[in-house]
Amino acid sequence: MTAELPTPDTTLRAMQAIVGANAxxxxxxxxxxxxxxxxxxxxxxxxxxxxxxxxxxxxxxxxWCHAQRVPVVPQGGNTSLMGGAVPDDSGTAVVVNLSRMNRVLAIDPVNDTMTVQAGVTLSAARSAAEAEQRLFPLRIGSEGSCQIGGNLSTNAGGTAVLRYGNMRDLVLGLEVVLPDGRIYSSLRGLRKDNTGYDLKQLFVGAEGTLGIITGAVLKLMPQPRSSAVAFVAVPDPAAAVALLGEAKRLSGQAVTAFELISRPALDLVLEYLGNIASPLQERHDWMVLVELTSGTDAESLNATLMEILESGFSQGLVLDAAVAASLSDAQTFWRIREEISDAQTRTGGSIKCDVSVPLSRIAAFVEEASARVLELVPDARMVIYGHMGDGNVHFNPLRPKDQPARDFLTQWYEPVSALVDGMAHAENGSISAEHGIGVAKRDDLTRYKSQVELELMWQVKQALDPLNLLNPGKVLPAPGR
Incomplete structure (x- = not known):
């Protein structure tokens, strides 16, 4: 097939004729x-x-690419952690980057919807909603660079899934270009449309293997009138889960975020930032960042937060707490949480396990998996953090301080990743909660997906992309593996 491909010069001239030389x-x-x-x-x-x-x-x-049998790799903000948004090293692919398609097309505040092109950054989408006194609730650390098309293609989650759901829950309609160039459009802001298969959901989480998302209709929410944030020390993950139960009992739907943070994760980010101190005076092994939001007044919401903390103290679930007294305090608490990922990237040598298990098993999983990893690598720094409220933790053992990143990853990436993923799977969990599959987890699916599931996935792929030209080599392990 490679011998029949057009030359790079031919491809370049064809693309220039379509989008212009400057693009x-x-x-x-x-x-x-x-x-x-x-x-x-x-x-x-x-x-x-x-x-x-x-x-x-x-x-x-x-x-053109379909006619010439040229593979295509769709790309948004290129913030993927799984290698899903870059081509392989064959040099045969055309990368289609959607960053120029960055317009907010319409906001309907009565219908609570927003129509955007796929290249709109998450930050721009949130700002556009806020300008209309509405909320687009997806929150992830890379919001300044990640794009809506990529968020949809990976079914992004983030810190507010506990209350609002992930991207699959936040989309009402899509516009998608299929591998052969046909355009599928369902840009309708309908919450009820029972006219057959919900085709848009095929493309959410497909990582660009079935079509290129070019536009979307997104759900908007009322903008909260108030928020209350606390940085809370807990004895262990089990106490954190129990505290979450208390928070739900006492505040109902007000719990927006409930983020677990291990001591090594906090130490790493404080060292990385340099100019921020821990919100808590004493050192603790486990902490949670709790956020409540509501349409009620701030005084009432703060009283609810204090009631949660007092109940936690009385039951031994809370060891210490710092309550944000200002917007600046809340932003500092959140900055600590959101910088953990970049701190790991800068340090190097992080084994990223993005797993989810049922909430009822999350505490046992964290403790048991930590013990097992430390048996393998006694000096590993257990950077564990993330969205405990929805059963998703980023379980990221980090290299010992005295071991080079490359040596650590070469020696331990496969055994540690296999151990953690296997333990999550044994708990009826998932080896990828929100980061997707890409290349990094592709072949692992043969261990964790049934043969029927893999066959169905390939049947969908072959129905929409029979030539396997769209993001080839991503998500789906080779047939028969």
């Missing part, structure tokens, strides 16, 4: 940022990087 990148220097992933772990090559400005241009690009 194409070629050559190693100009394509480097588009063929290297966020962490610098996955690197590939591309014939051309194309930056279309409209759905019609995406359609024409895919029509």
């Amino acid at each position: 194409c990148r070629s050559g190693d220097a100009d394509t480097q940022a588009y063929v290297t992933d966020y962490r610098g772990i996955y690197r590939g090559q591309a014939q051309v990087v194309v930056l279309p400005a409209s759905t019609e241009e995406v359609s024409r690009v895919l029509q």
Whole structure:
């Protein structure tokens, strides 16, 4: 197949004819940022990087690539942690980057919907909603660079899933260009549409293997009138789960975020930031960041938070707590949480296990998996943090301080990752809660998905992309593996 592909010069001229010369990148220097992933772990090559400005241009690009049998890699903000948004090293692919498709097309505050192009950043979408006194509730640390199309393609989660759900729950309609260039459009802001299969959900979480998302209708929510935030020390993960139960009992739907933070995670980010102190005076092994939001007044919400903490103290679930007395305090608490990922990337040598298990088993899983990993690597720093409220933790053993990152990952990545993923699976959990599959977890699916599931996934892929040109080598393990 490779011998029949058009030359890079032919591909470049064809793409320039569709999107214009200024919207194409070629050559190693100009394509480097588009063929290297966020962490610098996955690197590939591309014939051309194309930056279309409209759905019609995406359609024409895919029509040409389909006719010429040229593989295509869709790309948003390129913040993937699983290698799902960069091409392989064959140099045969065209990368379609959607960053120029960055317009908010419409906001309907009565219908509580927002229609956007796929290249709108999450931060821009949230700001546009706020300008209309509405909330788009997805929150993740990379919101300034990740894009809505990528959020949908990976079914992004983040810190507010506990209350609002993940991207699959926040989308009402999609516009998608199929591998052969046809356009599927369901940009309708309907909460009820019972006219057959819900086709849009095929593309959510598919990581660009079934089509390129170019537009979306998103749900908006009323903007909260008040919030209350606390940084809380707890004895252990089991106490954290019990405290979450108290928070739900006493506040109902007001619990928006409930984030677990281990001591090594806090130490790492404080060292990384340098100019921020721990919110708590004493050292504790486990902490949670709790946020309540409500349409009620701030005084009432703060009283509810204090009631939760007092109940936690009385039951031995809370050891200490710092309550945000200002917006600045709350932002500092959240900055500590959100910088953990970048602190790991900068330090190097982090084994990223993004797992989920039923909430009733999350505490036991964290404690048992930690003990097992430390049996393998006694000096590993157990950077454990994340969305405990919805059963998802980022379980990321970090290299010992005196071991080079490359040596640690070479020796321990496979055994540690296999151990943690296997333990999560044994708890009826998932080896990927919100980061997706990409390349990193692709072959692991043969151990954790049934043969029927894999066959069904391939049948869907073959129905929509029979030539396997769209993001090939991602998500789906080779048939028969």
